Amino acid sequence: MLSLSLRLVGCSSCSSRISHPKAPASRLHIFSPPKQLNSARQTNNTVHQFSQLSQLIQIPDHTAKGTEYSYSSMEYKMIGPEHCDQVLEHLRRNFFADEPLNKAAGLCQNGSSCAALESHCAEAILDRMSVMAVDAKEQEQGVCKVVGVVLNGILKPGDTAKALSKLDTNDDAGFRKIFDLLHRHNLKYNLFEHFDVACMFDVRILSVDSSYRGQGIANELVKRSVAVARKNGFRLLKADATGIFSQKIFRSHGFEVFSEQPYSKYTDVDGRVILPVEAPHIKMQQLYKAICGGADQDEKEQSR
Template sequence: MEYKLIGMEHCDQVLEHLRRFFFADEPLNKAAGLCQNGSSCTALEDHCVEAIKDRMSLMAVDVKVDGCCKIAGVVLNGILRPGDTAKSRQKLDGSIDADFRKIFELLHGHSLKHNLFEHFDVVRMFDVRILSVDSGYRGQGIANELVKQSLAVAKDNGFRVMKADATGIFSQKIFRSHGFEVFSEEPYDKYTDKNGKVILPVEAPHIKMQQLYKRICGEDEDVKKQPH
């Protein structure tokens, strides 16, 4: 298995992988009925492409399949700066995809309530956004290696803090095994409308989302300038 940075030239392959192995099965997407296995979701794919543009994402590639390269797993990482989440939350108002809005109103709303930038006093964070492995390759440690190599990319690029909004119990376990800690969390049964109805009826064993973080060694450029 080879692990490589994802470039814009890999977008189509990566999106096809996500359509088959992530979009329909991710706990919040599944609860919202966002899309069927193999089908596309324009808003979600745009979200993925935005991460790929930052050139911090990685893919696991099996080079032994039929003499060509097959994507076995991907981790989409982006650069998050103060104000980015607020801008993304505002953009949701213009989205015509009601199911997509339900999901990201939860994610963005939670991040805005629990501000990691202020807590760690940094001007950017390495944001782990999507972790996905081909069903035929699961159980081989690929997700763990993708997170491990993401840590190396974050270090190489001088980040001091990594962040992940983990929506399922399995990704939460993987992140914690790599030293991530829980900064905040939100039970899905507390995310309700004005009538008290649960907005996203997520299936067990996934009962809550967690905002996780990991401190890493970075360069001085990542720290806010202190007044003299």
């Protein structure tokens, strides 16, 4: 279940949520110097004023493409079990309620917990393949603020069938609806059989803090996930992208569509839509990326 939840659409997905405005250089007017400086004293005063002003304004570092920016205080780190509480708190505030399928199922309210979903997240964290973005300048109870996460797990043949068999014992009806769709779709369109691999790098959740969206954080998290997969010897990555924004992000990193499930066609025996997902999200996509080359190949794929 991968959706970047964007306030722009309510991520109603990586669904994967971006409301923070982008700031093109042409619109960043911080200081306009006078046309003439009549004296050295006036020059010194101007320099002093600019120095004071720049201390009050955090000026973004523009990327090479010029369309996204990130703050110099941003750091990316591997997620360990010791970060579990921080990561779950981030997801409660920024992902659980807004992800398209979660929202359609009424899984939980913003800021509230969901035991079944949190257990699903904690399971991925234990695989030590996940990455987080932290703002080193923002402290929460003495630790850096988590502003983005991508939760990755190790998926082996048989894992999905086992997870599906356990759904009946889960007392959360909304959770059962969501994962019944995901698990059955993955079993029907089986990447293991198609690619003949012993395990897959499973990108499960992509989330960015609503105050930090539009800075390229989600893209960087996916890029680093691909690097982690390569470093650990994986041949194949997969992601179940539930919203159009996360789908776009993954395709920009060389992921390809293996299968799709339109939400309007996922119905019960009476023909009623089981998960009435709000527009513009119209389908779930199972995406994959085969790792068969070096970093140069990834860069070529992203530039397409």
